[in-house]
Amino acid sequence: MTSDVENPAPDEAEGEGPAEQTLHGVAASPGIAVGPVVVLDSRGPRVPPRRIPAAGFAAEVARLEAALAAAAAEGAQAEAEANRRLGPRYAGILGAHVALIGDPQLAADARGRIERRRISAEQAVAEVLDGLAERLEGLDDPHLSARAADVRDVKARILAHLTGTRAASFQDDLAAPSVILTRDLSPSDVARLDPAKVLGFATEVGGRTSHAAIVAAALEIPAVAGVGGLLQSAGAARSAVIDGEAGAIVLDPSPATLARFRAAAEARAARFRGLSEEAALPAATLDGVEVELHANIEFVDEAAACRRWGAAGIGLYRTEFLFLRSPTPPTEEEQYAAYSQAVAALPGRPVVIRTLDLGADKLAAHGDVVAHEANPALGLRSLRYSLRRPEMFRTQIRAILRAAAEADGDVRLLLPMVTALDEVRRARELIGEVAASLGTAVPPLGAMVEVPAIALRADRFAKEVDFFSIGTNDLIQYTLAVDRGNEAVAYLYSAADPAVLRLIAMVVEAAAAAAIPCAVCGSMGGEPLYATFLLGLGVRVLSMAPHQIPEVRRLIRGVDMRHARRVAAQAQTLDTARDVAALFEDALRRASGEDASAAC
Numbered sequence: 286m287t288s289d290v291e292n293p294a295p296d297e298a299e300g301e302g303p304a305e306q307t308l309h310g311v312a313a314s315p316g317i318a319v320g321p322v323v324v325l326d327s328r329g330p331r332v333p334p335r336r337i338p339a340a341g342f343a344a345e346v347a348r349l350e351a352a353l354a355a356a357a358a359e360g361a362q363a364e365a366e367a368n369r370r371l372g373p374r375y376a377g378i379l380g381a382h383v384a385l386i387g388d389p390q391l392a393a394d395a396r397g398r399i400e401r402r403r404i405s406a407e408q409a410v411a412e413v414l415d416g417l418a419e420r421l422e423g424l425d426d427p428h429l430s431a432r433a434a435d436v437r438d439v440k441a442r443i444l445a446h447l448t449g450t451r452a453a454s455f456q457d458d459l460a461a462p463s464v465i466l467t468r469d470l471s472p473s474d475v476a477r478l479d480p481a482k483v484l485g486f487a488t489e490v491g492g493r494t495s496h497a498a499i500v501a502a503a504l505e506i507p508a509v510a511g512v513g514g515l516l517q518s519a520g521a522a523r524s525a526v527i528d529g530e531a532g533a534i535v536l537d538p539s540p541a542t543l544a545r546f547r548a549a550a551e552a553r554a555a556r557f558r559g560l561s562e563e564a565a566l567p568a569a570t571l572d573g574v575e576v577e578l579h580a581n582i583e584f585v586d587e588a589a590a591c592r593r594w595g596a597a598g599i600g601l602y603r604t605e606f607l608f609l610r611s612p613t614p615p616t617e618e619e620q621y622a623a624y625s626q627a628v629a630a631l632p633g634r635p636v637v638i639r640t641l642d643l644g645a646d647k648l649a650a651h652g653d654v655v656a657h658e659a660n661p662a663l664g665l666r667s668l669r670y671s672l673r674r675p676e677m678f679r680t681q682i683r684a685i686l687r688a689a690a691e692a693d694g695d696v697r698l699l700l701p702m703v704t705a706l707d708e709v710r711r712a713r714e715l716i717g718e719v720a721a722s723l724g725t726a727v728p729p730l731g732a733m734v735e736v737p738a739i740a741l742r743a744d745r746f747a748k749e750v751d752f753f754s755i756g757t758n759d760l761i762q763y764t765l766a767v768d769r770g771n772e773a774v775a776y777l778y779s780a781a782d783p784a785v786l787r788l789i790a791m792v793v794e795a796a797a798a799a800a801i802p803c804a805v806c807g808s809m810g811g812e813p814l815y816a817t818f819l820l821g822l823g824v825r826v827l828s829m830a831p832h833q834i835p836e837v838r839r840l841i842r843g844v845d846m847r848h849a850r851r852v853a854a855q856a857q858t859l860d861t862a863r864d865v866a867a868l869f870e871d872a873l874r875r876a877s878g879e880d881a882s883a884a885c
């Protein structure tokens with residue numbers, strides 16, 4: 286991994302400098318960032334979890350050995366540094382880590398597992414070191430059992446080299462706040478970025494609703510994804526602008542370009558200052574129909590943004606980020622603390638806590654919660670994974686129910702990626718058992734609608750759940766067979782596709798017929814472009830990233846329901862996503878007061 290941390294900030298660059306170059310990608314997280322460039326170019330593509338074919342054994346062992354060597358070298362460097370700064374006592378701890386990494390028994394055990402069971406190096410390392418940590422924890426000697434934490438530390442260090450999740454640690458080396466250009470960042474990489482150090486980033490891969498993009502928006506770090514040839518073009522770049530609004534990056538911007546972007550950033554800040562004054566205004570249409578605007582959060586510290594932007598509640602708490610941010614799975618107590626904090630942050634308001642949605646691109650660094658699959662988006666992810674690991678699921682439910690009971694809050698449970706009624710019934714059974722053991726009530730239980738199977742039978746599901754929440758990010762992916770994180774097919778990924786609209790309409794209708802609430806919590810719910818359509822269909826709860834609330838509120842305050850219903854009806858008669866998008870753009874202009882004569 287190389288870091289161009291010596292690069293001067295754009296203002297300090299001297300002389301002619303290289304020519305300005307603009308590259309285009311996908312707008313992944315809004316905002317504009319300007320700063321010196323740091324290129325992270327040596328980690329290569331992320332290695333997805335997988336089974337190793339017999340022919341791949343030698344290569345996998347070589348990966349293992351390389352990761353062990355890199356981790357040992359890194360550990361030795363940290364030891365020397367600690368010795369210099371903190372003295373031999375502290376350095377000794379790191380020395381023990383280096384010795385463990387270099388222990389021939391560790392390499393032999395891991396190699397044996399790869400060979401016998403054809404598992405990946407990540408899983409093999411995790412198994413060996415977890416086993417050792419558990420044995421140490423089981424010992425009576427408090428000195429020895431405390432060593433388990435060291436073993437887990439070592440595991441995280443080696444896995445970071447194997448999975449590429451090391452990307453976040455480069456931050457410690459930055460000489461100044463910078464713009465990061467790299468091939469890929471996983472959601473857990475992004476979750477560990479520090480917005481004070483990373484002003485913005487651009488990646489070669491990724492799409493608009495990939496989880497890395499969602500987390501970047503949560504952290505308010507401007508980002509552009511899917512920039513083809515980024516690293517090749519960025520080779521010698523000294524500074525860059527990340528334009529997360531337009532989905533573009535400018536390498537080595539000229540003084541004139543810099544001035545233009547600085548003015549745009551200031552205009553954006555001024556727009557948000559204006560919007561913040563509207564945070565207390567009701568989200569009601571011109572003819573008085575009220576809409577609940579909820580916030581999606583990944584981290585509890587986003588609760589402040591929820592309050593700032595006047596969220597009526599938390600509509601989606603993506604709890605898997607508790608797992609993604611930490612090198613070991615969080616305990617019940619750690620989960621309980623996080624859920625309690627979320628409930629306490631918005632007293633009296635609904636908090637929808639989604640059970641773990643791990644898998645696909647949301648892979649934790651600790652190998653024990655990673656399913657090894659060739660096609661993880663269709664694999665053992667999300668609710669399927671939780672039901673396969675009932676103890677883990679029970680632990681999470683216990684933590685949520687305890688937090689709900691303690692605060693006497695309006696907590697609701699949401700199941701991700703529901704596909705079959707059996708899953709809902711099994712989850713309800715497990716939740717009922719946990720509630721009975723705690724002596725608490727079962728909270729309202731909702732299903733995410735993100736797989737066509739549930740949308741098509743929404744009428745049946747509506748009889749067994751208390752609410753729906755439409756996850757358009759995955760619903761689009763699974764309906765159109767378009768990977769939401771793949772920039773090569775990003776042009777096919779559209780919320781305006783007629784098939785997507787039809788499924789959403791079916792779900793909203795089924796919910797209305799069964800008199801259960803139906804929210805939209807995927808990215809479509811936070812885009813003003815779609816608000817008129819969703820209102821016209823009958824959606825009354827929208828959940829989105831906190832910073833999206835003010836613009837959606839402003840849009841809603843410019844819509845009248847007669848017009849919204851007409852837009853919804855007309856959209857469902859159109860044949861192509863392009864025609865639908867054109868209709869929605871007209872509606873957006875009209876609701877924004879830009880074009881009072883628009884069609885409809």
Ligand code: PEP
Pocket residue numbers: 499601603642735755756757758759760806807808
């Ligand atoms: C969705 O799929 O729309 C959703 C809200 O869930 P996530 O983005 O976490 O997959």
Ligand code: MG
Pocket residue numbers: 701735756758759
């Ligand atoms: Mg989803």
